[in-house]
Amino acid sequence: MSALPVRKFDAVIVGAGGSGMRASLQLAEAGLSVAVLSKVFPTRSHTVAAQGGIGASLGNMSEDSWLWHMYDTIKGSDWLGDQDAIEYMCKMAPQVVYELEHFGMPFDRNPDGTIYQRPFGGHSANFGERPVQRACAAADRTGHAMVHTLYQRNVRARTQFFVEWMALDLIRNADGDVQGVVAYEMETGDVMILQAKVTVLATGGAGRIFAASTNAFINTGDGLGMAARAGLPLEDMEFWQFHPTGVAGAGVLITEGVRGEGGILLNAQGERFMERYAPNLKDLASRDVVSRSMDQEIKEGRGVGPHKDHVLLKLDHLGPDVILKRLPSIREIALKFANVDCIKEPIPVVPTIHYQMGGIPTNVNGQVVAPKGSDPNAVVPGLYAVGECACVSVHGANRLGTNSLLDLLVFGRAAGNHIVGQNLRAQGQQALARDAGDASRARLARLDGASSGESVPEVAHEIRKTMQAHCGVFRNQQLLAEGVRQVMDLDARVARTAIGDRSRVFNTARVEALELDNLIETAKATIVSAEARRESRGAQARSDYPNRDDANWLKHTLWYRDGSRLDYKPVNLKPLSVEAFPPKARTY
Amino acid sequence: MLDQERWNRIVWRCRRGMLENDLVLTRFLAARGRAMTEDEVALLDRLLDLPDSELWDLIAGRREPQDPAVGPLLSALRRA
Numbered sequence: 001m002s003a004l005p006v007r008k009f010d011a012v013i014v015g016a017g018g019s020g021m022r023a024s025l026q027l028a029e030a031g032l033s034v035a036v037l038s039k040v041f042p043t044r045s046h047t048v049a050a051q052g053g054i055g056a057s058l059g060n061m062s063e064d065s066w067l068w069h070m071y072d073t074i075k076g077s078d079w080l081g082d083q084d085a086i087e088y089m090c091k092m093a094p095q096v097v098y099e100l101e102h103f104g105m106p107f108d109r110n111p112d113g114t115i116y117q118r119p120f121g122g123h124s125a126n127f128g129e130r131p132v133q134r135a136c137a138a139a140d141r142t143g144h145a146m147v148h149t150l151y152q153r154n155v156r157a158r159t160q161f162f163v164e165w166m167a168l169d170l171i172r173n174a175d176g177d178v179q180g181v182v183a184y185e186m187e188t189g190d191v192m193i194l195q196a197k198v199t200v201l202a203t204g205g206a207g208r209i210f211a212a213s214t215n216a217f218i219n220t221g222d223g224l225g226m227a228a229r230a231g232l233p234l235e236d237m238e239f240w241q242f243h244p245t246g247v248a249g250a251g252v253l254i255t256e257g258v259r260g261e262g263g264i265l266l267n268a269q270g271e272r273f274m275e276r277y278a279p280n281l282k283d284l285a286s287r288d289v290v291s292r293s294m295d296q297e298i299k300e301g302r303g304v305g306p307h308k309d310h311v312l313l314k315l316d317h318l319g320p321d322v323i324l325k326r327l328p329s330i331r332e333i334a335l336k337f338a339n340v341d342c343i344k345e346p347i348p349v350v351p352t353i354h355y356q357m358g359g360i361p362t363n364v365n366g367q368v369v370a371p372k373g374s375d376p377n378a379v380v381p382g383l384y385a386v387g388e389c390a391c392v393s394v395h396g397a398n399r400l401g402t403n404s405l406l407d408l409l410v411f412g413r414a415a416g417n418h419i420v421g422q423n424l425r426a427q428g429q430q431a432l433a434r435d436a437g438d439a440s441r442a443r444l445a446r447l448d449g450a451s452s453g454e455s456v457p458e459v460a461h462e463i464r465k466t467m468q469a470h471c472g473v474f475r476n477q478q479l480l481a482e483g484v485r486q487v488m489d490l491d492a493r494v495a496r497t498a499i500g501d502r503s504r505v506f507n508t509a510r511v512e513a514l515e516l517d518n519l520i521e522t523a524k525a526t527i528v529s530a531e532a533r534r535e536s537r538g539a540q541a542r543s544d545y546p547n548r549d550d551a552n553w554l555k556h557t558l559w560y561r562d563g564s565r566l567d568y569k570p571v572n573l574k575p576l577s578v579e580a581f582p583p584k585a586r587t588y
Numbered sequence: 589m590l591d592q593e594r595w596n597r598i599v600w601r602c603r604r605g606m607l608e609n610d611l612v613l614t615r616f617l618a619a620r621g622r623a624m625t626e627d628e629v630a631l632l633d634r635l636l637d638l639p640d641s642e643l644w645d646l647i648a649g650r651r652e653p654q655d656p657a658v659g660p661l662l663s664a665l666r667r668a
Contacts, residue, residue, distance in 0.1 A: 040603055048605040048640050144641045147605075164600070186600065217610045218603050252608055332648035337611065506596035 004182070004193045004437045009035045009160075010424045012180055012196035014167040014223060017045035018143070018408035019387025020202030021150040021159075023366070026416025028157035032424055035194055037165040037183055039218055039511075042151050046204055046216045047408065050143030051255065053118060053135030054100075054409065055402035056093035060114045061133035064125060066090040069134065071127045071581060073403060077396025078538035078548065079583040080236065080556070082572035085392040088364045089403075089410045096409040097136050105149045106138050120401045121256070121286060135402045140255075143405060162194075166511060167222065168440040170199065170230040170383070173433040178382035181226070182440035186511060189504030191444065193437050197424045198382050200366070200415060201227065205356040205388035206522040207240075211468035213353040214246055214253045223389040225518025227360045228525065229439070232380065233370055233558035233567065235391040236358035237522070238530035239539045241399055242473055244290040246352025248310035250337035254330060254349060259283045261326055263315035265294065266346065267302040273311075288398060291351035292541055295473035298350075305348060312346035351473050357399055357539065358529075359391035361558065366390070366415025371558070376569035384415045393556065396571075397538020447513050453498030456513045463490050463523050471527045476544045480531035487520075487527050488564075494520045525559040532566050533557060550583050590622045590629065598629055598636075606640040612647055616668040631661045 011027050013020045016038035027034045038045065057064040069090040074081055101107060101115065108116040117133040125132040138145035154161075167181040171193065180195040206221025207213040224234055244265075245254040259265075264283050267273050277293035278285035285293075294311050303309050315323060315330075320343045323331060334342040361369050363377060366386045372378035387408050394407055470483025494516055499509040535549035536542050558567040573580050590598075602613035624632075635643060635658055645651040647665050 040605070043639055044603075044605040046605050049607070141641055144639065148639065214607060216603075216605055216607050217614075218605070250607075250611060252611065328650065329648055332650070333608070336648070337608075501592070501596075503592055503596070505593045506600055508596050508600050511600070 004191055004441070006193040006195050006432065007035075008195045008429055009033045010196065011035070011198045011200065011419060012037065012194045013200040013202055014181060014226075015045070015202035015204060015387070015389070016042035016161065017202065017204050017387060018047040018146055018150065018405060019412040020200065021147070021154055022409055022412025023200050023202060023384075023386055023416040024159045025150060025154050025157060026413060026420055028154060028159040030420040032420070033160070035160050035162055035196070036154075037162045037167050037181070037194070039164065039166050041163055042161060043147055045147060046219055047147045047405075048144040049216065050405055051140045052120060053137035053142050053402045054093075054097055054405045055120070055123065055134050055400070056097040056136055056406065057090065057134060058094050058097065058115060058117060058136065060110060061117050062125070064132050064134060066093065067578065068125055068127060068132070069093065070575070072122055072124055073394065073400050074581045075128070075586055076122050076398055076400035077394070078398055078586050079550070079554065080239075080393070080396030080537060080571055082393050083575040083580060084572050085364050085394050087575040087578065088414075089394050089406060092410045092414075093406055096406070096413060100146065100149065100409065103149050103153050106145055108137055108139065122400050123402075146405060166514060167226060168443065168514060170226050171195070171433055171436045172230055173430065176380065177430060178230075178380060179430055179432060179436065182437045184511075184514065186506050189507060189510075191437070191440065193432070195429055195432055197427055197429060198384060198419050198422075200419075201360060201383070201385040201389055202387050202412070203389045206519065207353050207356065209463060209467050209519055209523045209526065210240075210353040211464040212246055212350050213251050214243055215353070220515040221389070221518045221522035222515065223360065223385065224525070225521040227368070227385070228521040228561040231560070231562065232368065233361060233560050234358065234525040235361040236393060236397070236529070236557050237356075237525040237559055238533050238557060239357035239397045240353055240526070241355040241357065241539050242287065242291040242351040243354040244287055244294060244351050245313055245349040247333065247337045248305070248348040248350045251352050252333055252337045253352070253354070254313060254333065254347060255327075258313065258315055258327055258330060261315070261322060262318050263313055265290070265349075266312045266314050267297045268304045268308065269302060273297050273302070288539060288541070291473050294351050299474065310348045310350045313349045314346040315342055316344055316346070355399055355404060356388055357391070357393075357395040357397065359389050360385040361556075362386070362390045362392055362411075364392065364414060365418035366411050367418065371567060371569060384419065386411045386415050397540060443514070443517065447497065447499060447510065448502060450496070450498035453496045454493045456497050456499060456509065456516050459490060459493050459497060460512070460516055460519060462493075463487070463519055466490065467523055467527065471530055473541060475530055475540065475542050477531070480527065483527050484531050487523050491520050491524060521561060524561070524564055528564050528566065529557045529559050554583065590624055590626075594629065595622050598632065601633070601636045604640050604643070606644055608644050609640055609647070612665060612668050616665055619668060628661060631658050634658060635661065635665075
């Protein structure tokens with residue numbers, strides 16, 4: 001095979017959402033040559049869909065402290081989060097919010113000009129004593145405002161964007177150093193090596209492995225697939241957060257605000273079932289509690305519809321005035337995606353995959369780490385990961401609301417600073433591995449050479465269906481074991497895909513086939529990790545092991561693609577500067 | 589009838605940051621297929637240049653377009 005063309009940079013960043021652009025900004029402003037690859041235009045990254053806000057203990061509304069934020073995050077994580085990383089994030093939160101303010105982020109304001117902070121589930125003062133207002137927001141468009149602010153700053157700093165480029169694989173040499181990526185340009189169909197002294201994966205979550213998902217179509221876990229194929233582990237992939245109210249059959253999210261305003265959930269008998277599961281908070285109990293209750297109702301045959309597969313969110317009793325005034329977009333969403341007018345009829349809803357807590361293991365600098373010898377966290381030279389595709393781990397088994405945007409900012413910035421500190425401009429490029437690009441070219445050659453085979457959309461559909469049925473809200477051994485078997489069958493089918501369209505320019509069929517390679521790795525990592533974890537913790541709810549088991553399972557899962565092998569490493573219960581928060585029961 | 593390349597390009601540009609837009613645009617493309625005219629595609633391209641939240645505001649009818657030329661296309665998207 002003739003050699004692929006090579007372009008050289010100090011740093012290559014894969015993904016142009018919040019974390020990728022926060023990292024690239026640090027690098028470009030320090031004068032490094034930075035290439036940022038994105039499948040879509042940067043301001044169309046999935047970060048734009050984040051509504052809630054950014055958690056930071058500014059204390060603008062009442063007294064607050066990073067230590068209280070830290071406690072809420074650890075408790076939210078069900079003690080699976082690493083306490084050093086959580087301390088770092090909560091301590092840095094005010095600083096990254098003020099930086100963003102200086103970049104021009106249009107935060108909501110108090111009359112005195114300070115940033116307004118709104119209340120959010122799980123945010124408390126004095127270690128769970130009373131609610132505190134900690135979420136900094138820009139109306140219900142916080143993610144959108146953040147992405148636009150960061151994009152403008154990056155343009156000013158001369159970050160080089162490679163738009164409509166897809167990274168295919170990491171390049172590693174014989175010592176395991178990462179030397180850049182192989183990338184595919186959609187416009188031309190050309191494949192190129194982007195060689196770099198450091199590579200940053202910032203590809204977001206992989207929520208498209210589930211049938212019911214709030215994630216946009218681009219969220220196919222590309223960085224996770226790349227890491228897995230490069231022999232790196234994926235951490236805690238069994239933990240996925242469900243949002244209780246996604247529109248059945250569509251996934252589109254109905255905000256928690258609907259239940260805040262008085263909307264209630266009903267089963268097929270018209271019963272307000274949350275009164276049984278959470279007598280105090282009822283429909284306003286935490287996300288995981290409501291999701292599990294809904295799933296229980298459906299599993300016990302009290303679901304609604306011809307397949308008894310959803311429940312109803314009733315809000316017509318609020319009256320048209322309240323609905324139109326306080327919940328403006330809900331009516332359009334219900335009309336468009338559920339074909340019901342919520343002023344007169346209830347909306348069919350199901351618990352829907354929303355956020356991936358696990359990912360590529362990193363330390364607080366964003367450096368990717370993997371076990372080597374006796375060190376469970378040995379740095380992989382030249383590779384970083386940030387944002388939802390990474391696992392620092394600050395979210396543990398369950399993410400606290402508003403910590404996702406915070407994670408992007410804190411660790412995007414930390415990775416950027418750590419890279420800048422290495423004085424890359426004074427260093428030369430390594431000699432490129434002799435087999436650089438071979439694996440990617442073999443993938444493409446197989447695909448282009450297959451005259452017949454499995455249909456890509458069909459196999460992708462089967463993966464989503466299987467994950468939904470076997471790795472959903474409530475899990476048990478029988479369901480999971482059968483799910484693992486089916487996903488492994490699908491893995492074999494992924495290797496036999498074929499596409500009809502052989503054109504070079506904007507061949508979307510080829511792109512979707514390449515994405516499928518990433519979806520299947522994420523699906524395997526998720527269901528194999530879930531099957532092995534015999535306990536319930538945070539977002540993993542097992543009906544056969546209903547309790548948290550700290551004696552045996554207070555540890556991080558590591559899944560390797562090779563043989564679908566599992567390993568484990570300890571949770572870091574030792575913060576950087578304060579006393580540890582020892583595990584206790586998680587009750588609200 | 590759009591050629592394959594033009595069609596592929598517009599299909600990819602309909603990949604968005606928000607699921608709401610993904611779903612509406614996918615339905616629209618499935619309904620219209622390659623029978624779209626070059627003029628319609630040019631108008632669709634203009635809508636696709638918008639940030640996702642603005643595009644969704646238009647599709648959901650929370651806002652009206654500044655450019656009246658996109659009116660008929662937007663109506664079709666709203667019905668999709």
